[in-house]
Amino acid sequence: xxxxxxxxxxxxxxxxxxxxxxxxxxxxRITVFVGPSGCGKTTSLxxxxxxxDASSGRILIDDRDVRGVDPAELRRGIGYVIQQAGLFPHRRxxxxxxxxxxxxxxxxxxxxxxxxxxxxxxGLDAGLASRxxxxxxxxxxxxxxxxxxxxxxxxxxxxxxxxxxxxxxxxASLQDELLRLQEELHKTIVFxxxxxxxxxxxxxxxxxxxxxxxxxxxxxxxxxxxxPADDFVAGFLGRDRGIRSLSFxxxxxxxxxxxxxxxxSADVDEARRTARDAGEDWLLAVGDDGxxxxxxxxxxxxxxxxxxxxxxxxxxxxxxxxxxxxAALDAALLSPTGHAVALDGDGAIAGVATQxxxxxxxxxxxxxxxxxxxxxxxxxxxxxxxxxRDGEHAGGVREAPPGSMGDGREASRG
Amino acid sequence: MDEPxxxxxxxxxxxxxxxxxxxxxxxxxxxxxxxxxxxxVPLGLLCSRWRWLYQPTVGVTNVVYSLPSLAVFSLLIPITxxxxxxxxxxxxxxxxxxxxxxxVVDGLAAVPESVRQSATAxxxxxxxxxxxxxxxxxxxxxxxxxxxxxxSSISLVSIGSLIGRGGLGxxxxxxxxxxxxxxxxxGIVLTVLLAVLADGVIIFAQRVLTPWSRAxxxx
Ligand SMILES: Nc1ncnc2c1ncn2[C@@H]1O[C@H](COP(=O)(O)OP(=O)(O)OP(=O)(O)O)[C@@H](O)[C@H]1O
Ligand SMILES: [Mg+2]
Numbered sequence: 001x002x003x004x005x006x007x008x009x010x011x012x013x014x015x016x017x018x019x020x021x022x023x024x025x026x027x028x029r030i031t032v033f034v035g036p037s038g039c040g041k042t043t044s045l046x047x048x049x050x051x052x053d054a055s056s057g058r059i060l061i062d063d064r065d066v067r068g069v070d071p072a073e074l075r076r077g078i079g080y081v082i083q084q085a086g087l088f089p090h091r092r093x094x095x096x097x098x099x100x101x102x103x104x105x106x107x108x109x110x111x112x113x114x115x116x117x118x119x120x121x122x123g124l125d126a127g128l129a130s131r132x133x134x135x136x137x138x139x140x141x142x143x144x145x146x147x148x149x150x151x152x153x154x155x156x157x158x159x160x161x162x163x164x165x166x167x168x169x170x171x172a173s174l175q176d177e178l179l180r181l182q183e184e185l186h187k188t189i190v191f192x193x194x195x196x197x198x199x200x201x202x203x204x205x206x207x208x209x210x211x212x213x214x215x216x217x218x219x220x221x222x223x224x225x226x227x228p229a230d231d232f233v234a235g236f237l238g239r240d241r242g243i244r245s246l247s248f249x250x251x252x253x254x255x256x257x258x259x260x261x262x263x264x265s266a267d268v269d270e271a272r273r274t275a276r277d278a279g280e281d282w283l284l285a286v287g288d289d290g291x292x293x294x295x296x297x298x299x300x301x302x303x304x305x306x307x308x309x310x311x312x313x314x315x316x317x318x319x320x321x322x323x324x325x326x327a328a329l330d331a332a333l334l335s336p337t338g339h340a341v342a343l344d345g346d347g348a349i350a351g352v353a354t355q356x357x358x359x360x361x362x363x364x365x366x367x368x369x370x371x372x373x374x375x376x377x378x379x380x381x382x383x384x385x386x387x388x389r390d391g392e393h394a395g396g397v398r399e400a401p402p403g404s405m406g407d408g409r410e411a412s413r414g
Numbered sequence: 415m416d417e418p419x420x421x422x423x424x425x426x427x428x429x430x431x432x433x434x435x436x437x438x439x440x441x442x443x444x445x446x447x448x449x450x451x452x453x454x455v456p457l458g459l460l461c462s463r464w465r466w467l468y469q470p471t472v473g474v475t476n477v478v479y480s481l482p483s484l485a486v487f488s489l490l491i492p493i494t495x496x497x498x499x500x501x502x503x504x505x506x507x508x509x510x511x512x513x514x515x516x517x518v519v520d521g522l523a524a525v526p527e528s529v530r531q532s533a534t535a536x537x538x539x540x541x542x543x544x545x546x547x548x549x550x551x552x553x554x555x556x557x558x559x560x561x562x563x564x565x566s567s568i569s570l571v572s573i574g575s576l577i578g579r580g581g582l583g584x585x586x587x588x589x590x591x592x593x594x595x596x597x598x599x600x601g602i603v604l605t606v607l608l609a610v611l612a613d614g615v616i617i618f619a620q621r622v623l624t625p626w627s628r629a630x631x632x633x
Contacts, residue, residue, distance in 0.1 A: 051535060076537035086532030090550045090626045100536050132626040148536075158535075 001027045002048060002156065002188060007057035009043050009213065017043040018213030020057070025205075027062075027155075028186040032203035034193055036236070040213030041192040045158050048190065049078045061156065076100055079149030079157040079187075083165050085141040087133040093119070093144055094129040100152040111151075118147040123177060139170035146178070150185070157189045164195065175201055196237055200225070200244065208233050222248035242366075246326035249365040251318055254328055254358060256342050256351030261286045264293055264308045268301040282337050284349070285312055292317060292349055295337050317341040320350050325361055328353055421596045432585070436604055439581025442502045443568040444612070449503075450510030451560060457511075458518025459544070468519055472512075478505070479512035483570055487577045497578030506570060510563040517559025521552030554627040557620045564612045568605060582608075 002025040009018040018040040025031035033041045046052040047059055050071045059066050066074060087096050094115045095102075101111035119126060122143045133141055142162060149157055163171045175198065182189065193199055199206045200221040208216040208224070210232055217229040225245035228234040234241070260278040262271050264285050275283055275298035283296040285307050294312025302310060316334030318327045320342040331340035332355065340353040353361075425432070461468035478486075486505040494500035525548050533543045572583030580587075585601030588594075620627070 049535060051531070072537040072539050074537075075535055078535075080532065080535035082528055082532060082535075084526070084528035086526070086528035088529060088533075088547060088551075089526075090547075090624065103537055103542075134626070145532075 001025065001060075001062060002031075002190065003058075003060040003063075004044070005058045005060065007044070007047060007054045007059060009040070009047060009052065010055045016212055018047070018054075021209075021213055021215055022057075023207055023215060023218050025188060025190050027188045029204040030182060030189040030191055030202055032191045032193060032199040032206045033209060034196055034199040034203075034206055034236075035209035035216075036211060037194060039209040039211045041194070041209060042160055044209070044213065045160055045190060045192050048156075048158060049075045049080060051075075076103055076152065077154045077156070079151075079154045081142075081145045081149045081157070081159045081162040083161040085133070085145040087141055087144055087148070089133055092130050092132060093124075093136070096133065096144055097147045097151050099148055100154075104152055114151060115147070118151055121150070121181065122147045137170075138166045139174065142166060142170075142174055143177075146174075146181075150181075150187075155188055157187045159189065159191045161193055162191075163198070164193065171198075178202065200247075208236060243326065243329075246329065246362075246365060247324045249325040249361075249368075251320060251323045251325050251328040251342075251353075251361075253364065254320075254325065254342070254353045254361040256320070257354055257357065259284050259339075259341070259349065259352045261292075261349065262296065262307065263288070265306055267306045268304060268310065271296055271301060271307060272298045282339070284315070284341065284352070286349070290348055292341050292343075295335060295339075313337065315339075315341055317343050319343055319345065321345055325358075325365055328361075329358055332358055417595065419595050420599050424596050425600060432600060432604070435582050435584055436608070438499070438579075439568070439571050439583075439605070440608065442499050442574065442579070442581055443506065443571045443608075444564065446503050446506035447510045447514075447560065447564050447567050449507050450514050450563065451556075453507075454511055454514035454518045455549075455556075458515055458522065461515070461519050462522045472515060475508060475512035475515055478508040481505075483509075483573050484576060487574060491577060499579060501577060502571060502574035502579055506567050509570065510567055513563040513566070514556070514559050517556045518552065521555030521559075522548055524555055525551045550624075554620065554624050557616055557623075561613055561616050564616060565609045568609045568612060572601070572605065 004021045004023050007018060007021045008016070010016050021040075021044060023031075033044055035041055043052055047054050048061075048066065050066055050069075053067070088099070091099075094112055097115035097118055098106075098111040101114055102108075106114070116126065116129065119129060124140065124143050124147065128136065128140065133144065136144065142165075145162065149159075163174045166174065179202065191199075191202055193202075203221055205218060205220055206224055207218045210216045216236075217224065217233045219227070219229075222245060224233070225237060225241050225248070228237055228241070260274060260280045260283055262274050262283045262285055264287055266274075271283060275281075275296075281297070283298065285293045285296050287293050292315055295315050296307060296310070296312060313336050314334055315337075316331030318331045318340055321344065328340050328342070332338055332353065338355045340358070342350045342353055344350045457471065461471055483505060487501055490501045490504060494504060529547065529551065530543070533547045538547065571581045572586060574580035575583030575587050582601045582605050585597035589596065589598035589601070
């Protein structure tokens with residue numbers, strides 16, 4: 001655990017970069033420092049490995065004051081990854097990764113074996129081992145940077161905007177990779193970013209800092225989205241907070257309804273019959289392997305032919321156990337039927353979530369995540385969106401869906 | 415006048431003398447470069463560490479650089495002696511230093527800040543960081559400066575012949591005084607060959623020492 005105790009950093013020129021910061025970064029978790037440019041994120045991070053010393057206050061790692069440890073020794077036990085990767089241009093990839101093991105006096109053979117192991121772990125092709133850094137893409141360089149930071153298996157990893165210099169696709173894959181690694185390694189990670197979406201995706205807890213290095217809020221992503229401490233945090237979180245917070249509500253709670261399926265190889269008459277017998281407006285066409293292929297509206301079918309020859313309507317699906325309510329909602333929006341197809345872990349059809357079922361789940365989610373009612377002075381809340389007010393209405397009234405949810409349901413019927 | 419441009423028989427007869435002059439030329443031109451390099455590295459480190467030292471130090475070497483070489487040679491005669499190699503080597507060392515000191519400082523300044531910081535963050539102490547990270551990264555810039563220093567030193571040595579010690583430069587004076595072109599041609603050809611050779615050796619050293627920078631420029 002990394003503990004900040006009333007830490008203040010005043011630079012020589014008088015700039016107060018961090019003031020009176022107290023927080024804990026729990027062991028084995030990802031704590032994200034997020035905030036606007038210049039709010040003291042980098043300064044805070046570097047005080048942990050003593051690249052910068054605090055002006056006052058203490059930073060403890062597992063109850064040990066970092067000031068009492070020799071800086072070089074301290075740093076060899078803390079991995080550090082920065083935006084530009086900072087790889088050594090004159091060393092090959094493998095030797096770059098083995099840097100800290102070399103410093104720790106491992107013999108060359110062992111250090112390189114370990115480096116090769118790490119290349120695999122971070123998803124780097126072994127063929128890259130003897131390249132120089134300039135021969136790598138930006139994404140590959142970042143992976144080498146992460147591998148290098150992990151080489152001596154330090155319990156702590158500090159990451160300063162490590163993924164912000166690569167394109168969005170590579171960034172997303174690096175983020176996924178980090179989460180996968182973390183599941184395996186359980187490092188204590190402090191991650192700095194100015195990108196709130198990245199913070200929400202990666203953080204177990206998020207410290208929002210305001211300029212001057214003041215802690216605005218420390219909370220889990222779900223908590224942050226549902227209950228921003230003040231207007232600064234709410235503003236920083238940006239739009240669509242309500243929708244985004246659904247990412248943290250499991251889809252498991254959505255009530256499912258059985259669905260009538262029809263094989264792709266069936267002909268249109270059989271499909272019409274099936275629909276009539278079941279009294280359904282929609283049928284779900286499935287392949288031979290039982291996976292959904294598209295929706296069928298019996299009224300719009302051609303006179304003859306099989307379903308395989310007929311254009312099907314788009315469908316959206318989600319994993320009932322692994323996905324969030326947001327994914328379920330998204331799946332519903334992808335189909336003209338307004339239904340989301342729920343799959344179980346094996347990809348088999350578990351049922352469908354109707355708009356009605358989704359509305360109920362949304363109402364329940366709003367009741368769970370929204371803050372309790374509190375007085376709101378209208379003038380002070382220019383940003384109080386519909387979603388926010390709904391939340392406040394719904395506080396504590398779990399049975400009754402809030403007003404706007406009802407509206408949504410009306411719309412879906414029409 | 416039907417005097418040919420090159421009289422091979424003269425070259426054959428004087429091969430021993432020419433060889434001696436060539437050896438003298440190499441020593442007087444390359445010793446200054448090596449000595450200047452040995453001085454420039456520590457001096458460059460000091461100037462990088464304490465930036466305020468840099469401008470005055472470069473100022474002094476530049477002033478020396480701007481003095482006409484012949485004047486410096488003559489001024490030194492009372493100290494180092496007439497026709498002594500030292501009279502040529504000392505000023506050339508300063509000239510080389512004027513080229514090499516900025517190379518070392520620029521080379522160190524070219525180390526990316528992110529590299530320096532990540533080295534620190536991984537637990538390199540200042541000395542180890544300097545030796546294992548910063549100096550190796552500065553090598554290509556320093557070697558580029560060394561090429562310039564070596565070639566100009568090789569061409570400047572000839573002027574020493576005016577004070578009686580100029581290596582191959584002696585051949586120019588000899589040929590000119592006797593209106594006999596062969597020694598002049600021999601002197602020019604050998605000086606150029608020497609310069610090309612020295613340059614080639616440094617380029618080779620650069621490829622061996624810094625494969626990463628050769629690869630970079632090829633990319
Ligand atoms: N060495 C320094 N001397 C003086 N002021 C500094 C120094 N380093 C940073 N600052 C100032 O301290 C404040 C915080 O800087 P810091 O680098 O920690 O911000 P940051 O949150 O990491 O910003 P960014 O998102 O732009 O990286 C800024 O106002 C910055 O100008
Ligand atoms: Mg920063």
